[in-house]
Amino acid sequence: MQTERQREIIEAAIHLIHHKGIQGLTIKNLAQAIGVTEPAVYRHFENKIQILIAILDVFRGNTANIFEQEQFRQVSALEKITHLFNEHFSTFTTNPALASVVFSEEIFKNEPLLLDKIMSVMSGNMAILRDIIQEGQANEEIRNDVPAEHLSWMLMGTLRLYIKNWQLQQHTMNLKSEGKKLIHSLSRILLP
Amino acid sequence: MQTERQREIIEAAIHLIHHKGIQGLTIKNLAQAIGVTEPAVYRHFENKIQILIAILDVFRGNTANIFEQEQFRQVSALEKITHLFNEHFSTFTTNPALASVVFSEEIFKNEPLLLDKIMSVMSGNMAILRDIIQEGQANEEIRNDVPAEHLSWMLMGTLRLYIKNWQLQQHTMNLKSEGKKLIHSLSRILLP
Amino acid sequence: MQTERQREIIEAAIHLIHHKGIQGLTIKNLAQAIGVTEPAVYRHFENKIQILIAILDVFRGNTANIFEQEQFRQVSALEKITHLFNEHFSTFTTNPALASVVFSEEIFKNEPLLLDKIMSVMSGNMAILRDIIQEGQANEEIRNDVPAEHLSWMLMGTLRLYIKNWQLQQHTMNLKSEGKKLIHSLSRILLP
Amino acid sequence: MQTERQREIIEAAIHLIHHKGIQGLTIKNLAQAIGVTEPAVYRHFENKIQILIAILDVFRGNTANIFEQEQFRQVSALEKITHLFNEHFSTFTTNPALASVVFSEEIFKNEPLLLDKIMSVMSGNMAILRDIIQEGQANEEIRNDVPAEHLSWMLMGTLRLYIKNWQLQQHTMNLKSEGKKLIHSLSRILLP
DNA sequence: GATGAATGAGAGTTCATTCAT
DNA sequence: GATGAATGAACTCTCATTCAT
Numbered sequence: 001m002q003t004e005r006q007r008e009i010i011e012a013a014i015h016l017i018h019h020k021g022i023q024g025l026t027i028k029n030l031a032q033a034i035g036v037t038e039p040a041v042y043r044h045f046e047n048k049i050q051i052l053i054a055i056l057d058v059f060r061g062n063t064a065n066i067f068e069q070e071q072f073r074q075v076s077a078l079e080k081i082t083h084l085f086n087e088h089f090s091t092f093t094t095n096p097a098l099a100s101v102v103f104s105e106e107i108f109k110n111e112p113l114l115l116d117k118i119m120s121v122m123s124g125n126m127a128i129l130r131d132i133i134q135e136g137q138a139n140e141e142i143r144n145d146v147p148a149e150h151l152s153w154m155l156m157g158t159l160r161l162y163i164k165n166w167q168l169q170q171h172t173m174n175l176k177s178e179g180k181k182l183i184h185s186l187s188r189i190l191l192p
Numbered sequence: 193m194q195t196e197r198q199r200e201i202i203e204a205a206i207h208l209i210h211h212k213g214i215q216g217l218t219i220k221n222l223a224q225a226i227g228v229t230e231p232a233v234y235r236h237f238e239n240k241i242q243i244l245i246a247i248l249d250v251f252r253g254n255t256a257n258i259f260e261q262e263q264f265r266q267v268s269a270l271e272k273i274t275h276l277f278n279e280h281f282s283t284f285t286t287n288p289a290l291a292s293v294v295f296s297e298e299i300f301k302n303e304p305l306l307l308d309k310i311m312s313v314m315s316g317n318m319a320i321l322r323d324i325i326q327e328g329q330a331n332e333e334i335r336n337d338v339p340a341e342h343l344s345w346m347l348m349g350t351l352r353l354y355i356k357n358w359q360l361q362q363h364t365m366n367l368k369s370e371g372k373k374l375i376h377s378l379s380r381i382l383l384p
Numbered sequence: 385m386q387t388e389r390q391r392e393i394i395e396a397a398i399h400l401i402h403h404k405g406i407q408g409l410t411i412k413n414l415a416q417a418i419g420v421t422e423p424a425v426y427r428h429f430e431n432k433i434q435i436l437i438a439i440l441d442v443f444r445g446n447t448a449n450i451f452e453q454e455q456f457r458q459v460s461a462l463e464k465i466t467h468l469f470n471e472h473f474s475t476f477t478t479n480p481a482l483a484s485v486v487f488s489e490e491i492f493k494n495e496p497l498l499l500d501k502i503m504s505v506m507s508g509n510m511a512i513l514r515d516i517i518q519e520g521q522a523n524e525e526i527r528n529d530v531p532a533e534h535l536s537w538m539l540m541g542t543l544r545l546y547i548k549n550w551q552l553q554q555h556t557m558n559l560k561s562e563g564k565k566l567i568h569s570l571s572r573i574l575l576p
Numbered sequence: 577m578q579t580e581r582q583r584e585i586i587e588a589a590i591h592l593i594h595h596k597g598i599q600g601l602t603i604k605n606l607a608q609a610i611g612v613t614e615p616a617v618y619r620h621f622e623n624k625i626q627i628l629i630a631i632l633d634v635f636r637g638n639t640a641n642i643f644e645q646e647q648f649r650q651v652s653a654l655e656k657i658t659h660l661f662n663e664h665f666s667t668f669t670t671n672p673a674l675a676s677v678v679f680s681e682e683i684f685k686n687e688p689l690l691l692d693k694i695m696s697v698m699s700g701n702m703a704i705l706r707d708i709i710q711e712g713q714a715n716e717e718i719r720n721d722v723p724a725e726h727l728s729w730m731l732m733g734t735l736r737l738y739i740k741n742w743q744l745q746q747h748t749m750n751l752k753s754e755g756k757k758l759i760h761s762l763s764r765i766l767l768p
Numbered sequence: 769g770a771t772g773a774a775t776g777a778g779a780g781t782t783c784a785t786t787c788a789t
Numbered sequence: 790g791a792t793g794a795a796t797g798a799a800c801t802c803t804c805a806t807t808c809a810t
Contacts, residue, residue, distance in 0.1 A: 005790090036790090036791070040790070040791050122360070151377075153374065158350065160352070161353075181342075185342040189338060189381055220799080229775055231774075231776085235774070239802075405686050422796095423795075489740065489744065494599055538765070541732075542733040542734065549729075552691075569722040573765055603806080613772075615770075618806075618807085620769090623806080771809100774809105782801105783798080784798095785796085788795105789791100
């Protein structure tokens with residue numbers, strides 16, 4: 001359960017990382033962003049690492065759940081994947097700051113605690129994606145000549161790079177509409 | 193042209209980033225690593241940013257050149273791509289620290305100078321990859337039903353994620369041999 | 385509005401400049417002088433330049449106001465000037481450290497911000513002095529055969545050099561009483 | 577006796593002080609200015625203080641001598657003073673950098689050795705000026721109602737402030753021609 | 769005469785964090 | 790809940806100077 005202030009801090013932290021990189025996430029900047037003094041931040045989080053952990057939890061809530069929800073929908077595997085990509089593009093279009101954090105494992109490299117967490121989220125997502133693909137392969141909906149594992153690397157890798165590129169271009173391209181075309185191509189590749 | 197000491201510093205810097213993340217790259221650590229005092233570092237580089245720029249140049253030398261060399265070889269497009277992937281896996285197996293830096297745009301997000309540089313390298317590589325694919329499509333060696341642009345996102349994205357995963361797993365998997373299988377799958381996907 | 389600590393810091397800074405010159409004004413010395421650690425200083429001033437600016441403001445408060453007050457007193461021009469000189473000698477006798485800073489434009493030469501400020505203070509004071517002289521000339525109280533501008537250079541220049549000399553002699557001469565004689569001579573010179 | 581290189585270093589040092597203030601006078605800047613490396617400077621001067629001492633000697637050569645020469649010319653006291661002022665304005669117009677150093681005792685405040693030197697030069701000059709004035713008073717060429725001492729404060733102080741102002745205005749005013757008018761006013765003031 | 773490489777000391781500044789209020 | 794004041798540790802970088810070559 002998070003208090004209002006905690007949510008405010010996390011949001012501010014994500015924005016800071018987005019705009020100034022991880023080096024811009026200082027308690028001072030954070031306090032300034034939410035209009036309090038530095039010690040006030042420590043009323044709501046024990047220390048800086050707890051804030052990063054909370055960010056990672058937002059990530060899990062916002063991103064990983066996209067995967068999990070997809071997993072159990074009663075639609076074809078390809079539809080699941082398509083929907084999953086669209087959801088991502090949609091999420092990041094709405095909240096570009098999140099994208100800066102989500103695919104930036106380096107940010108958390110320092111703290112083993114955080115690295116563990118991000119790795120488990122990531123491999124969890126990969127597993128779900130692989131399961132969806134395997135399901136599609138079983139249904140002869142997705143090509144069988146390539147291991148599901150490899151296809152999931154491919155899908156996830158493409159997604160990540162595409163979004164990273166959109167970031168580097170400072171969101172000048174329309175992620176949603178351009179993304180639709182990319183998804184279309186990926187779908188074609190997955191066909192048997 | 194680099195002096196011996198400059199090379200030493202760059203190497204040490206890459207190792208520091210690799211092991212402790214960008215936050216571990218301090219002048220103090222750097223000086224310690226090469227066994228001198230901090231001011232001595234400034235004999236060899238004007239400031240920290242110049243060190244990061246030099247790292248980026250190693251990256252360009254080590255990675256971008258793989259692309260450029262490939263571009264003009266007299267072999268089929270698929271062979272070029274295969275070779276290019278193998279080269280990467282080989283490079284990073286030899287010098288795992290480099291991988292930590294190469295695919296970590298976030299590290300350089302702070303300094304516009306560096307961000308520019310990394311972006312130009314990245315888009316340069318993407319363009320070369322796209323050209324190779326287009327050439328393959330013209331020869332009917334690579335599938336034509338998907339834009340070359342999208343295929344290059346896919347290839348590059350897969351490569352990046354694969355290497356990042358290898359990093360997160362702390363190099364426990366054999367990048368070279370496992371990578372070969374991945375390449376095989378990707379080749380299959382590219383076929384018409 | 386200044387806090388108690390800010391006043392304390394400014395006072396310590398003036399004393400440091402007085403005793404060790406501008407090179408002696410370091411954050412470390414300053415912190416030591418007020419009995420705190422270096423970072424504590426930054427709670428009270430954003431940076432060193434702000435401290436120097438604050439010193440300049442004390443200068444303005446302490447010196448420029450002498451001029452402004454004089455300007456509107458209902459006494460003869462010569463009386464104003466006499467009083468103004470006496471006030472200066474009195475101020476500097478009480479607070480010799482201030483004199484070290486007040487007439488040392490070189491100290492602030494580095495920072496354009498500071499140079500601007502000191503120049504505006506200085507030319508403001510000169511303008512007030514010139515106005516007083518012009519008024520005296522209009523009343524035929526002060527000689528008319530020399531431009532007010534030149535007389536103000538003369539008065540101000542004499543004042544400055546006299547105080548500087550007193551400094552260089554390490555305050556061994558009695559500024560107040562000796563100064564009175566100087567003022568008397570200057571008054572005589574100003575007469576028509 | 578100074579070598580060519582020593583003269584070069586002193587000139588560069590004066591220019592550095594002029595353009596960047598005393599804080600800009602570093603061995604690094606100095607070496608750069610004359611196109612050698614830092615240790616090379618130490619071939620020609622034992623240390624930085626010796627360089628400052630040498631600057632002071634140039635000052636004595638260039639400025640104090642103006643006074644001494646004047647002292648024994650066979651002209652009226654007023655002519656001597658007029659000539660002396662003109663010489664100063666001329667010198668500083670030709671070599672503005674020198675002015676930055678000459679009237680900046682603060683620069684040398686740190687080193688007692690230097691402070692001593694500058695004080696002796698300064699009081700020497702003042703003595704000469706006072707002698708000239710006394711001579712003029714004896715000849716009834718200069719007013720007698722004010723002590724020579726005070727008149728010399730006045731003359732010297734005006735000269736200094738006038739030049740300082742010319743510096744602060746970054747030499748935009750014509751020191752020589754405007755100075756002539758000032759001298760004219762001062763002469764008038766000195767008359768009996 | 770000059771250089772390349774280095775150093776000890778110290779500069780200003782920022783960091784996450786603590787504590788009394 | 791929040792603040793003002795402070796701190797130890799660390800940061801990048803500059804300084805005058807030395808020394809072997």
